[in-house]
Amino acid sequence: MTLALALAALLAVGLVLFVARPFLREPGAADDALETPGEDELRRLALAEERDRALQALRELEFDHRTGKVSDEDYRALVGPLRRSAAEALRAVDAGREEPTGGEHAPDGP
Amino acid sequence: MAELGRAALVLTFGLVVYALAAGAYAAAARRRRLARSAQNALLAAFISTAVAAGVLWAAFARRDFSFVYVANHSALKLPLAYRLSAFWGGQEGSLLLWLLILTGFSAAAVLLDRRATRELLAWVTPVLGGVACFFAFMLVFVASPFGTQVAPADGAGLNPSLQNPYMLAHPPMLYLGYVGLTIPWAFGMGALLSGRTDERWIVATRRWTLAAWMFLGIGQLLGSHWAYVEVGWGGYYAWDPVENAALMPWLAATAFLHSVMIQEKRGMLRVWNMLLVILAFGLSLFGTFLTRSGVINSIHSFTQSSIGPWFLGFIGVVVAFSLTLVFWRLPLLRSKTKLESLVSREATFLYNNLLLVALTLTILWGVTFPILSEAVRGTAITVSKPYYNFFLRSFGLPLLLLMGIGPLVPWRRASLRSLERTFLWPLGIAVAAGVVVIAFGGGSSKIGLITYTFAAFVAASIGLEFVRGTRARHALTGGSWVVAFGGLVARNRRRYGGYVVHAAIVLLAVGIAGSSLYQTVREQKLQRGQSMTVAGYTLAYRSFQTKQGPNSTESRALLAVSRGKHSLGTLDPGKNFYPVEQQTSNEVAIRPNWATGEDLYVIADQIDADGSVYFKVLVKPAVNLIWLAGFVFVLGSVIALWPDAREERRLAERYGTAGAAVRA
Numbered sequence: 001m002t003l004a005l006a007l008a009a010l011l012a013v014g015l016v017l018f019v020a021r022p023f024l025r026e027p028g029a030a031d032d033a034l035e036t037p038g039e040d041e042l043r044r045l046a047l048a049e050e051r052d053r054a055l056q057a058l059r060e061l062e063f064d065h066r067t068g069k070v071s072d073e074d075y076r077a078l079v080g081p082l083r084r085s086a087a088e089a090l091r092a093v094d095a096g097r098e099e100p101t102g103g104e105h106a107p108d109g110p
Numbered sequence: 111m112a113e114l115g116r117a118a119l120v121l122t123f124g125l126v127v128y129a130l131a132a133g134a135y136a137a138a139a140r141r142r143r144l145a146r147s148a149q150n151a152l153l154a155a156f157i158s159t160a161v162a163a164g165v166l167w168a169a170f171a172r173r174d175f176s177f178v179y180v181a182n183h184s185a186l187k188l189p190l191a192y193r194l195s196a197f198w199g200g201q202e203g204s205l206l207l208w209l210l211i212l213t214g215f216s217a218a219a220v221l222l223d224r225r226a227t228r229e230l231l232a233w234v235t236p237v238l239g240g241v242a243c244f245f246a247f248m249l250v251f252v253a254s255p256f257g258t259q260v261a262p263a264d265g266a267g268l269n270p271s272l273q274n275p276y277m278l279a280h281p282p283m284l285y286l287g288y289v290g291l292t293i294p295w296a297f298g299m300g301a302l303l304s305g306r307t308d309e310r311w312i313v314a315t316r317r318w319t320l321a322a323w324m325f326l327g328i329g330q331l332l333g334s335h336w337a338y339v340e341v342g343w344g345g346y347y348a349w350d351p352v353e354n355a356a357l358m359p360w361l362a363a364t365a366f367l368h369s370v371m372i373q374e375k376r377g378m379l380r381v382w383n384m385l386l387v388i389l390a391f392g393l394s395l396f397g398t399f400l401t402r403s404g405v406i407n408s409i410h411s412f413t414q415s416s417i418g419p420w421f422l423g424f425i426g427v428v429v430a431f432s433l434t435l436v437f438w439r440l441p442l443l444r445s446k447t448k449l450e451s452l453v454s455r456e457a458t459f460l461y462n463n464l465l466l467v468a469l470t471l472t473i474l475w476g477v478t479f480p481i482l483s484e485a486v487r488g489t490a491i492t493v494s495k496p497y498y499n500f501f502l503r504s505f506g507l508p509l510l511l512l513m514g515i516g517p518l519v520p521w522r523r524a525s526l527r528s529l530e531r532t533f534l535w536p537l538g539i540a541v542a543a544g545v546v547v548i549a550f551g552g553g554s555s556k557i558g559l560i561t562y563t564f565a566a567f568v569a570a571s572i573g574l575e576f577v578r579g580t581r582a583r584h585a586l587t588g589g590s591w592v593v594a595f596g597g598l599v600a601r602n603r604r605r606y607g608g609y610v611v612h613a614a615i616v617l618l619a620v621g622i623a624g625s626s627l628y629q630t631v632r633e634q635k636l637q638r639g640q641s642m643t644v645a646g647y648t649l650a651y652r653s654f655q656t657k658q659g660p661n662s663t664e665s666r667a668l669l670a671v672s673r674g675k676h677s678l679g680t681l682d683p684g685k686n687f688y689p690v691e692q693q694t695s696n697e698v699a700i701r702p703n704w705a706t707g708e709d710l711y712v713i714a715d716q717i718d719a720d721g722s723v724y725f726k727v728l729v730k731p732a733v734n735l736i737w738l739a740g741f742v743f744v745l746g747s748v749i750a751l752w753p754d755a756r757e758e759r760r761l762a763e764r765y766g767t768a769g770a771a772v773r774a
Binding site for chain 2 (some may be wrong): 070
C-alpha cells in the first residue's frame with residue numbers, strides 16, 4: 001500500500017512538472033502569444049491550395065489523355081482552360097509573395 | 111498495487127480535464143505557453159494511463175484475484191496469453207483499453223503535428239482532452255477495473271469463446287479503429303473552432319483516417335474468421351448488432367476517405383466531409399456503446415451494465431456539439447466550385463458516397479429498431495437477416511459496379527466516344543465471365559451471377575488501370591517495364607493503393623457470394639462405422655475420443671474424408687467442456703482446398719452418450735477468398751499509407767513549414 005502510494009506520488013510529481021515545463025523553461029516570456037495567421041497568410045494559403053489544385057487537375061488530364069481515358073478532342077477542349085487557370089493561380093501566388101504578410105508569428109515554445 | 115492503478119487513473123482524469131480547460135482557454139485567449147502545457151498534459155495522460163494498464167496486466171499475469179476484475183475474467187488454469195487478453199474481456203478493461211489507445215493516439219498526434227499544424231493543434235488539444243475526460247471519468251467514478259476484495263481461491267474464468275488466438279488481436283484492432291477515428295474528428299472540430307476550414311485538417315488527418323479505417327477493417331475480418339472457426343455455426347457474419355456496430359463506422363469512414371479526395375482536388379463537399387467525419391466518429395462511439403452497454407442481446411455483449419445512459423448522453427453531447435459547430439461555420443464551408451458533369455470521376459465518388467451512407471443508415475436503423483420498439487412498445491422487434499441482405503444487395507451491388515466504373519471515367523467530364531473506348535475491354539471481360547459462370551451452373555443464383563459478373567468487370571477495370579498506367583509511364587520515362595510499374599505506384603501511392611484495396615473488395619464479394627449463395631449444407635446422425643456424402647465428399651465416422659486439455663475436457667469425433675477414390679485425410683470436429691466456466695464450446699473441423707478456395711466445414715452438433723454424433727457438414731465454395739482479401743486489403747492500405755517524400759515537400763512548401771514534417 002505504502003509503496004503503491006509512494007509510486008503514485010512520484011508519478012504525479014513527475015507528470016505535473018512535465019505539464020508545467022513550458023512555464024518553468026520560460027518563466028517570464030516576453031512573447032506569450034500563440035501564432036495567429038493574419039489575413040495575408042490565410043489568403044496566401046488559399047491561393048497555394050488553388051494553385052496546387054489547378055496543377056493537379058492539369059497533371060490528371062495529361063495522365064488520363066496518355067492512358068486513353070480522354071480522347072484527343074476532349075483533351076484539346078479541356079487543356080486550354082486548365083492551363084489558363086493554373087497560370088492564373090501561379091501568378092496570384094507570386095503576387096501574394098511579393099506583398100508583405102500581416103501575420104503575427106511567435107517563436108516555437110519548448 | 112490496485113491503489114497505484116486507481117491513483118494513475120485519477121491522475122489521468124486530472125490531466126485530461128486540464129488539457130480540456132487550459133487548452134480551450136489557451137486557444138481562445140491565444141496563450142502559447144498554456145497551449146503547450148495543455149498538449150504536455152495529453153502526453154502525460156498517456157503515461158499515467160499506461161501505468162494503470164500496466165498494473166492491470168501485471169495483476170492478470172500474477173493471477174491476483176484480489177482484483178475483482180481479474181477474478182471475474184480469469185482463472186488459475188487459464189494460459190498466460192488468454193490471461194493477458196482477458197484485459198479486454200470485460201467492460202472495465204475495455205474502457206481502459208479505449209482510454210489507453212486514445213491517450214496514446216492523442217500523444218502521437220501532438221508529437222507528430224506539433225509544428226506542422228500549430229495553430230490548429232491549439233484547438234484539437236481541448237477536443238481530444240474532452241473525449242478523454244469522458245472515458246477517464248467512467249473509469250474513475252463509474253466502472254473502475256481496480257475494485258478489490260479478499261482473494262478467492264480461483265477466478266470465474268474467461269468466456270470459452272474468447273479463449274481463441276483471434277481474441278488476442280481482434281478486439282485491440284477494432285479499438286485501434288474505433289479510437290483512431292477520434293483523431294480526424296478532433297482535427298475537423300479543431301478546424302471549425304479555429305475557423306481554419308481550409309484543407310489543412312484533411313492533410314493532417316489523411317493517414318490517421320486511413321490507418322484507423324485499416325485497423326477497423328482488419329479487426330472485422332479477424333472477428334469474422336474467429337466466428338467462422340470458433341463459434342461453430344458455419345458462417346462468418348450474422349448481422350449481429352455488435353458486428354454491425356463495427357461495420358457502420360467503417361462504411362462511413364470509407365465514404366469519408368473517398369469524399370475528401372473531392373475536396374482536395376476540386377474544393378467541393380466541405381460540409382459533407384465534416385458531416386461524414388462526425389458520422390464516422392459518432393458511430394465508433396455508438397459501436398463501443400453497443401458492445402459494452404449490454405443494451406442488445408449478442409454474444410459479444412458479455413456484460414450487462416449501467417454505463418449505457420452515460421454513453422448515450424456522451425454521444426448526444428458529441429453530436430450536438432459537432433453539428434452546432436458545422437452550423438456556426440457554414441459560411442466558411444461553402445464550396446466555390448460545382449460538379450461539371452454527372453459523368454465524371456468526381457460524380458462516381460459522389461454516387462459511391464450516397465450509396466455508402468445509405469447502406470450505413472439502413473444498417474443503423476436495423477440495429478436501433480429493436481431498441482426503439484422495446485422502448486416504445488415494450489417488445490423488442492428483431493430485424494433479421496433478410497432485411498440486411500436486401501439492403502446489402504440493393505446498395506452493395508451498385509457500389510461494386512461503381513468501383514469498376516470510377517477508374518474508367520476521367521475527372522471533370524467524359525465524352526461518349528472516350529467512354530466507349532475505355533469500357534470496351536472490361537465490359538467484354540464481364541460478359542465472358544458471366545457466360546463462364548452460367549456454363550458452370552452458377553446461373554442458379556441470379557444474385558451470384560450478377561456479383562461474379564460485376565466482380566469480373568471491376569477486376570478488369572483495375573487491371574487495365576495498371577496496364578495503361580504502366581504503358582504511359584514507360585512511354586514517358588523509358589527504362590524497363592518493372593521500373594515503369596514501380597514508378598507508377600510510387601508516384602501515386604494513394605491511387606494505386608486504393609486500387610489494390612478495391613481488388614480486395616472484389617475477392618471479398620466473390621468469397622461472400624460463393625460461400626453463401628452456392629454452399630451445400632447437410633445434417634445427418636452417424637453411428638461409428640457409418641458415412642455420409644456431401645457435394646462429392648464422403649465422410650466416414652471412424653472413432654470417438656476424449657482427452658484432457660490445459661483447462662478443458664476435449665471430445666473429438668474422428669472422420670475419414672475422401673473424394674471419389676482419393677483419400678483427403680481425417681477431420682476431428684467435437685466439443686470442449688470448460689469446468690471452471692461450466693460452459694461448452696463447439697470445436698469445428700475445416701478442410702480447405704487451396705486450389706479452389708473451397709472449405710469442407712464439419713460441426714459435431716450433438717454428441718450422444720452412445721457415441722453417435724449428429725453432424726452438420728457445409729461445403730463452402732470460394733470462402734477462403736474472404737481471408738485472402740484480408741491480406742490484399744492490408745497490402746493496399748500499406749501502399750496508400752506509405753509516406754511520399756515529394757508530396758510532403760510540396761505540402762511543407764504550401765503551408766510554409768519547411769523542415770517540419772507535414773504528413774501526406
